[in-house]
Amino acid sequence: MQIVRTILWVALLVLLLAFSFFNWRPVEVQIWDNLVLETKIPALVVTSFLLGLIPMWLVHRGSKWRLQRRISTLETSVRANAVTPAAPAASSLSPAPAAAHAHPAAEPLAPAPVDGAPVRRDDILG
Secondary structure, three states: OHHHHHHHHHHHHHHHHHHHHHOOOEEEEEOOOOOEEEEEHHHHHHHHHHHHHHHHHHHHHHHHHHHHHHHHHHHHHHHHHHOOOOOOOOOOOOOOOHHHHOOHHHOOOOOOOOOOOOOOHHHHHO
16 A cells, blocks of 8 residues: 555656646736735645645544544553453352352343244343
8 A cells, every 4th residue: 555655646746846847937926906926836836735735634633643542542441341350269268148159040031032033132131
């Protein structure tokens, strides 16, 4: 991808140089009634291009920076939530609570489908 970007920038530079070579003439730009700017055509074209490009480039960089910060914050929170501490092992010296020794079958089961109907996610999660 880097080579394509480099080729495009070189092509743009060659076109700009060719344009500058064939249009190196002075022009007068009237800004106000009493203010006239005399400049060359390529300088006027490049200045106009940069006046349009730079604000949009700054907006792009700002939004990219904001989204990168948001992504890194979300990734950090996911990593923090993904690490769950291990349950402490029950020692033989201390009595364990009765709920810890409950039979696993005592937990509620997911509802079974009736007449081949699909089970919805809301039915399982409550």
